[in-house]
Amino acid sequence: MRIGELSERTGTSRRLLRYYEEQGLIVSERCANGYRDYDPRFVDRVMQIRGLLDAGLPTRIIKQILPCLDKPRSIHFPDATPEMIATLERERDRMTERVECLTRNRDAIAEYLEEVRGGVPPVVAAEPSATAGPRSAD
Amino acid sequence: MRIGELSERTGTSRRLLRYYEEQGLIVSERCANGYRDYDPRFVDRVMQIRGLLDAGLPTRIIKQILPCLDKPRSIHFPDATPEMIATLERERDRMTERVECLTRNRDAIAEYLEEVRGGVPPVVAAEPSATAGPRSAD
DNA sequence: TCAAACCCTCACATACATGTGAAGGTCAAG
DNA sequence: CTTGACCTTCACATGTATGTGAGGGTTTGA
Numbered sequence: 001m002r003i004g005e006l007s008e009r010t011g012t013s014r015r016l017l018r019y020y021e022e023q024g025l026i027v028s029e030r031c032a033n034g035y036r037d038y039d040p041r042f043v044d045r046v047m048q049i050r051g052l053l054d055a056g057l058p059t060r061i062i063k064q065i066l067p068c069l070d071k072p073r074s075i076h077f078p079d080a081t082p083e084m085i086a087t088l089e090r091e092r093d094r095m096t097e098r099v100e101c102l103t104r105n106r107d108a109i110a111e112y113l114e115e116v117r118g119g120v121p122p123v124v125a126a127e128p129s130a131t132a133g134p135r136s137a138d
Numbered sequence: 139m140r141i142g143e144l145s146e147r148t149g150t151s152r153r154l155l156r157y158y159e160e161q162g163l164i165v166s167e168r169c170a171n172g173y174r175d176y177d178p179r180f181v182d183r184v185m186q187i188r189g190l191l192d193a194g195l196p197t198r199i200i201k202q203i204l205p206c207l208d209k210p211r212s213i214h215f216p217d218a219t220p221e222m223i224a225t226l227e228r229e230r231d232r233m234t235e236r237v238e239c240l241t242r243n244r245d246a247i248a249e250y251l252e253e254v255r256g257g258v259p260p261v262v263a264a265e266p267s268a269t270a271g272p273r274s275a276d
Numbered sequence: 277t278c279a280a281a282c283c284c285t286c287a288c289a290t291a292c293a294t295g296t297g298a299a300g301g302t303c304a305a306g
Numbered sequence: 307c308t309t310g311a312c313c314t315t316c317a318c319a320t321g322t323a324t325g326t327g328a329g330g331g332t333t334t335g336a
Contacts, residue, residue: 015171066201073250092244098240101192113230153325154324156284
């Protein structure tokens with residue numbers, strides 16, 4: 001597929017797709033006329049990249065970890081240098097920290113939301129009318 | 139405590155602490171001489187902010203969700219506007235997505251690491267020597 | 277009293293992910 | 307053949323989180 005289709009199917013601007021290619025996160029074949037030509041598996045790839053970017057990883061790191069995540073590995077065992085291993089371990093641990101931080105705060109938000117809606121409004125709103133949320137009118 | 143101590147105890151530059159204050163994420167008392175004076179509970183607060191920033195949340199969003207996470211809520215139920223509720227729900231869901239993305243990729247990294255070190259090198263490396271590092275030239 | 281170690285504000289700089297637009301090539305349909 | 311919808315590269319702009327440093331006040335200890 002060409003860049004326009006990949007852009008539509010991933011919700012990513014063409015500009016960004018070219019930027020990801022420039023950063024070495026994706027690659028593209030070229031048609032005879034110079035147009036980029038993408039394998040359909042890049043749809044998933046791009047969405048994975050976007051997710052990791054959104055979760056705070058910089059392209060430099062994403063570029064390093066991506067080849068280790070493919071089913072048929074693009075980086076094989078003999079290619080793994082000790083520094084590479086160390087980087088992966090560090091990033092794995094950082095990702096775990098992020099997960100813990102996000103989970104903690106998300107749960108706190110969820111708890112607040114439960115209190116604020118379904119919960120007992122403590123001092124105001126004495127009317128149990130059919131407003132506010134998941135509880136349908138009873 | 140003054141800004142230097144808070145900086146040391148959170149691993150955050152003074153510049154950043156002032157920036158977080160400018161963005162409304164933290165507040166400070168002022169001593170008679172104009173120096174910032176922080177309550178010790180800001181150590182945790184700042185580390186929470188750093189974690190969320192590192193996980194991809196912008197200060198604008200962090201500022202909105204922070205007051206809902208305190209034990210004695212700084213935002214109470216009647217203060218919660220419908221837009222505020224909607225924002226919190228949206229961010230809660232985005233955080234869940236981030237957690238899922240991070241978990242997925244972290245587990246894939248962990249799996250790769252297990253394969254590359256303890257695992258059986260599948261097609262190359264017929265020598266079970268005690269190195270486990272990058273195989274020297276064959 | 278002087279120096280060192282704090283603190284202040286303000287301003288400019290940088291890295292990164294992203295937007296926008298110009299100048300131009302390709303291709304298909306009218 | 308022309309128009310419109312694609313594509314190309316290149317370059318400049320922007321927002322956000324950060325670094326760095328200048329110019330200057332305060333406090334403490336030798």
